[in-house]
Amino acid sequence: MTTSTQVTALGLGNMGQALARAFLAHGHPTTVWNRSPAKGDALVAAGARRAGSVADAVAGADLVVVCVVDYAAARQLLEPAAAALHGRTVVNLTADTPDAARDLAAWAADHGVDYLDGSIMTPTITIDTPDAVLIYSGPDDLYRRHAPTLAALGGTQRHLGADPGRAAAFDVALLDFFWTAAAGMTHAFALAKAEGIDDAELVPLAEDLAGLLQASIAEHGERLDGDRYHADVATLATIAAGLDHVVAASERRGLDTSVQLAALAQMRRAIDAGHGGDDHSVLSAVLLAEREAVSTA
Numbered sequence: 446m447t448t449s450t451q452v453t454a455l456g457l458g459n460m461g462q463a464l465a466r467a468f469l470a471h472g473h474p475t476t477v478w479n480r481s482p483a484k485g486d487a488l489v490a491a492g493a494r495r496a497g498s499v500a501d502a503v504a505g506a507d508l509v510v511v512c513v514v515d516y517a518a519a520r521q522l523l524e525p526a527a528a529a530l531h532g533r534t535v536v537n538l539t540a541d542t543p544d545a546a547r548d549l550a551a552w553a554a555d556h557g558v559d560y561l562d563g564s565i566m567t568p569t570i571t572i573d574t575p576d577a578v579l580i581y582s583g584p585d586d587l588y589r590r591h592a593p594t595l596a597a598l599g600g601t602q603r604h605l606g607a608d609p610g611r612a613a614a615f616d617v618a619l620l621d622f623f624w625t626a627a628a629g630m631t632h633a634f635a636l637a638k639a640e641g642i643d644d645a646e647l648v649p650l651a652e653d654l655a656g657l658l659q660a661s662i663a664e665h666g667e668r669l670d671g672d673r674y675h676a677d678v679a680t681l682a683t684i685a686a687g688l689d690h691v692v693a694a695s696e697r698r699g700l701d702t703s704v705q706l707a708a709l710a711q712m713r714r715a716i717d718a719g720h721g722g723d724d725h726s727v728l729s730a731v732l733l734a735e736r737e738a739v740s741t742a
């Protein structure tokens with residue numbers, strides 16, 4: 446079932462266009478604005494109204510959705526339109542840091558703008574499909590009021606709490622996980638190729654290994670929650686020795702090892718602190734302890 450809420454989409458990059466298309470597809474009268482207007486052409490052809498300015502775009506909007514490159518850009522377009530935004534709801538689906546989200550929420554509160562922050566955890570092609578994952582933070586009643594309109598974006602949508610920085614905090618933690626793991630993947634393919642292994646040969650074994658990583662996620666969280674690091678399978682010292690071999694083999698083939706050396710340095714600090722016999726998950730606890738030591742120094 447669709448409702449016909451007036452939606453304004455500010456920012457029509459790859460993601461902004463996908464969002465605006467979804468609102469249109471679900472019957473919401475949709476106004477679009479982008480710094481480079483031509484990116485709105487296909488949306489206008491599909492029935493969107495093009496606005497000449499941000500202030501014009503938000504006039505009459507029940508919901509203003511922002512999706513630009515970062516919060517500096519979001520602020521550049523929102524701040525001059527503060528008067529027009531007064532009393533309206535902004536949902537900012539731009540990605541940035543938790544503090545940037547909290548700062549923008551404070552600016553919105555100062556200017557009488559209802560503000561929800563959000564992060565999109567999946568690529569453009571998932572929008573308006575069951576595979577989309579979007580997370581939000583900010584006032585609970587505001588989220589509940591606009592959830593029926595935001596449902597047009599599809600998939601799984603979760604409100605994670607009143608702190609406006611919470612969605613961005615989940616976002617940066619998950620980006621950390623994904624792209625640091627992906628850095629290992631890119632290096633592994635280069636190392637395998639340098640050793641004469643075809644990509645196609647590596648893929649099935651790498652997929653099996655990725656399955657092991659996925660299977661270890663819940664246990665990692667449980668160990669950290671329970672402060673329980675007894676090694677049942679492999680000790681940190683053994684794992685570090687394995688990573689030593691990766692570095693030696695990579696250096697032998699002339700490959701950059703900066704990511705692997707950074708991981709190894711972190712393991713060695715933990716081993717030096719007496720955790721060589723512990724499970725790999727102890728590294729999260731060591732990072733947190735190091736942070737506390739720095740903040741109390």
Ligand SMILES: NC(=O)c1ccc[n+]([C@@H]2O[C@H](COP(=O)([O-])OP(=O)(O)OC[C@H]3O[C@@H](n4cnc5c(N)ncnc54)[C@H](OP(=O)(O)O)[C@@H]3O)[C@@H](O)[C@H]2O)c1
Pocket residue numbers: 456457458459460461479480481484512513514515517518519521522538539540541565566567568569570
């Ligand atoms: N693409 C994805 O699959 C994906 C997935 C999850 C999350 N996200 C997040 O979604 C956000 C947008 O990503 P995207 O892929 O749509 O990026 P994009 O295609 O590079 O588009 C960037 C957008 O930001 C606008 N912009 C940049 N600087 C601006 C400024 N100073 N003032 C006004 N507008 C400005 C651009 O306007 P112009 O067209 O005028 O340059 C454009 O509309 C990012 O935070 C990204 O992390 C994207």
